[in-house]
Amino acid sequence: MRSVKEARGQKLPLIAGHKLLYRCNLECQMCPFWRREDEELLTVSEEIRMMDALVRAGVSFLGFGGGESLLRPDLPEILRESHDRFHTSLVTNGWLLKQRIDELAPSLEMLFVSLDGIGPMHDFLRGIPHSYERAVEGIRAARERLPVAISSTITKDNLHQAESMVDLAESLGVEITFQVAYDYSTADALRPMGPDFLETLRAIRARRIAGAPILESPEYFDAIIGSWFEHKSWHCKPWLTINIDPRGRVVMPCYVLHEYAGETPVWEIDVADMWNTFDWSKYESCNKCALACYLEPSLFSWSNLGMVRDRIVSNALGHVGRRRPRAAAAVGAAPA
Ligand SMILES: C[S@@+](CC[C@H](N)C(=O)[O-])C[C@H]1O[C@@H](n2cnc3c(N)ncnc32)[C@H](O)[C@@H]1O
Ligand code: SF4
Ligand code: SF4
Numbered sequence: 001m002r003s004v005k006e007a008r009g010q011k012l013p014l015i016a017g018h019k020l021l022y023r024c025n026l027e028c029q030m031c032p033f034w035r036r037e038d039e040e041l042l043t044v045s046e047e048i049r050m051m052d053a054l055v056r057a058g059v060s061f062l063g064f065g066g067g068e069s070l071l072r073p074d075l076p077e078i079l080r081e082s083h084d085r086f087h088t089s090l091v092t093n094g095w096l097l098k099q100r101i102d103e104l105a106p107s108l109e110m111l112f113v114s115l116d117g118i119g120p121m122h123d124f125l126r127g128i129p130h131s132y133e134r135a136v137e138g139i140r141a142a143r144e145r146l147p148v149a150i151s152s153t154i155t156k157d158n159l160h161q162a163e164s165m166v167d168l169a170e171s172l173g174v175e176i177t178f179q180v181a182y183d184y185s186t187a188d189a190l191r192p193m194g195p196d197f198l199e200t201l202r203a204i205r206a207r208r209i210a211g212a213p214i215l216e217s218p219e220y221f222d223a224i225i226g227s228w229f230e231h232k233s234w235h236c237k238p239w240l241t242i243n244i245d246p247r248g249r250v251v252m253p254c255y256v257l258h259e260y261a262g263e264t265p266v267w268e269i270d271v272a273d274m275w276n277t278f279d280w281s282k283y284e285s286c287n288k289c290a291l292a293c294y295l296e297p298s299l300f301s302w303s304n305l306g307m308v309r310d311r312i313v314s315n316a317l318g319h320v321g322r323r324r325p326r327a328a329a330a331v332g333a334a335p336a
Contacts, residue, residue, distance in 0.1 A: 027127035057271035063335025079107035097138025155190035
């Protein structure tokens, strides 16, 4: 595993996140991406060039996001190429899922479908009527074909529905992953705060410990509580994840800071050299976001036996006993 490489003094990304586009069919309040006007896409052969560069960098997990990836007609071809190289996951708003699942499922190990509330709350946050029913229909179609998790973003408006989201996941027979809204400068500020948020975090943590199908570890919720409410920072390892923008450019040091501004195309970079000469130390105590795709992998430690057991042993048993690869999904987290 990569932490062994870190112990040898090397840093290399284990996970890659790639936005296939910024365009979207929804208009979520907290999201900056659908508002961007600088979209320029890679062709399929350039996508393959990008993937080969990621293979050379030692990446094992590739998560596709956007924008809304299902708007791309060439998505099945791109996913097939990814599936040949990586553990592949995708996050979608679910609007087009029911009609496209057959062409996508064979190339995906895990699918995340975003749901931010029950019925009208989800539609309110997503800005488009019927987006809730379309996403739930999509989940019902997809869960027959592959492991599915709801990806839920906690905001100041929906935090009182977080437990209902866990109930929904249970009733749909899928898993759920939570992240906390980050206030991008070009989107509405919906970051949750205050005692209600603390209560929500404690409640979800308790549900996780009681066995609810929540992908994050209890330590994930502890880290958010620590950094939000107790001035205790968690140690961020953004280098575990490499983010690639729609033009194939690497977004440094993570996709949150600098508002998703990519620099050089990944195929023009020696990732190992860049990763090991970049000064990551100033980001260790950043704590500006609580995005599951950064926080959860950052928390993994070989010295935490409970976590090792949860991620590795349970995952192996999971493959034998049921279809859901909990650890792989959690390591990959919901891409953005
Ligand atoms: C940017 S979207 C792209 C994929 C797809 N369009 C979707 O909504 O699932 C990926 C995830 O980012 C989340 N997201 C959007 N704005 C966010 C913010 N300000 N902070 C944290 N997560 C956010 C969404 O809720 C979604 O689950
Ligand atoms: S969160 Fe996803 S669905 Fe919502 S606007 Fe952003 S890209 Fe579109
Ligand atoms: S805490 Fe979030 S914003 Fe800060 S470096 Fe880590 S991933 Fe980036």
